[in-house]
Amino acid sequence: MTTLFISDLHLDDRRPETTALFLDFLQREAPAADALYILGDLFEFWLGDDVPSRCSEQVAGALVQLKDQGVPGYFLHGNRDFLLQQDYASSAGLTMLPEEHVVDLYGEKVLLMHGDSLCTDDIPYQQFRAMVRNPAWQRDFLSRPPEERLQIALQARDASAEHKGNISMDIMDVNQAEVISAFERHGLERLIHGHTHRPATHTLQVKGQAAQRIVLGDWYEQGSVLRVSPNQYELAFLPAS
Numbered sequence: 001m002t003t004l005f006i007s008d009l010h011l012d013d014r015r016p017e018t019t020a021l022f023l024d025f026l027q028r029e030a031p032a033a034d035a036l037y038i039l040g041d042l043f044e045f046w047l048g049d050d051v052p053s054r055c056s057e058q059v060a061g062a063l064v065q066l067k068d069q070g071v072p073g074y075f076l077h078g079n080r081d082f083l084l085q086q087d088y089a090s091s092a093g094l095t096m097l098p099e100e101h102v103v104d105l106y107g108e109k110v111l112l113m114h115g116d117s118l119c120t121d122d123i124p125y126q127q128f129r130a131m132v133r134n135p136a137w138q139r140d141f142l143s144r145p146p147e148e149r150l151q152i153a154l155q156a157r158d159a160s161a162e163h164k165g166n167i168s169m170d171i172m173d174v175n176q177a178e179v180i181s182a183f184e185r186h187g188l189e190r191l192i193h194g195h196t197h198r199p200a201t202h203t204l205q206v207k208g209q210a211a212q213r214i215v216l217g218d219w220y221e222q223g224s225v226l227r228v229s230p231n232q233y234e235l236a237f238l239p240a241s
């Protein structure tokens with residue numbers, strides 16, 4: 001009995017080795033799991049469900065195959081693939097989750113999120129997030145020709161890379177008050193998220209109770225997975241072959 005959690009794969013046709021590592025994971029490890037949760041940034045960017053890439057098609061095929069083997073897949077948006085919609089999710093057999101989702105893991109309720117909404121010290125990013133999460137902005141973006149969408153996405157990514165290079169590491173991490181407020185909002189003692197690319201298990205106090213925040217790692221240099229079984233949480237790396 002194991003449930004798998006991953007995030008921040010940032011799949012991109014320019015890095016086929018990461019797609020290969022993920023497809024290998026889907027074939028070797030995932031079929032024995034109870035479920036697979038993808039907590040955002042599965043893809044490096046997403047121009048719309050009508051603009052497929054080689055990796056998005058490969059991944060959809062592999063996830064459908066996994067579902068046929070009896071392992072359901074769940075997806076919630078990251079800050080890179082927030083435009084992924086129902087058409088692609090259906091083609092991949094994925095169930096879409098809201099940005100904060102509570103899952104029952106072997107009797108314990110656990111909060112899942114991507115994690116970018118916790119990084120409230122990064123004000124320019126939060127402004128960008130509010131803009132691109134606006135349905136009117138999304139409708140306008142998706143109505144543009146794919147080539148134009150690509151240009152906008154590349155510009156946004158370059159601006160983000162420049163911005164990340166210019167601000168301190170502390171700002172890119174979660175805001176502690178925001179973390180506590182997420183725990184309190186849901187009345188839970190465990191949170192799993194990604195986004196910060198700082199895989200770790202943090203213990204903290206929320207209203208005098210011990211709480212745990214588990215951060216998934218990214219897949220740039222190697223894979224990262226959280227394996228949850230009754231009474232055990234194992235955060236592990238998947239070596240690139």
Ligand SMILES: [Mn+2]
Pocket residue numbers: 008040041078079080114116194195196
């Ligand atoms: Mn992210």
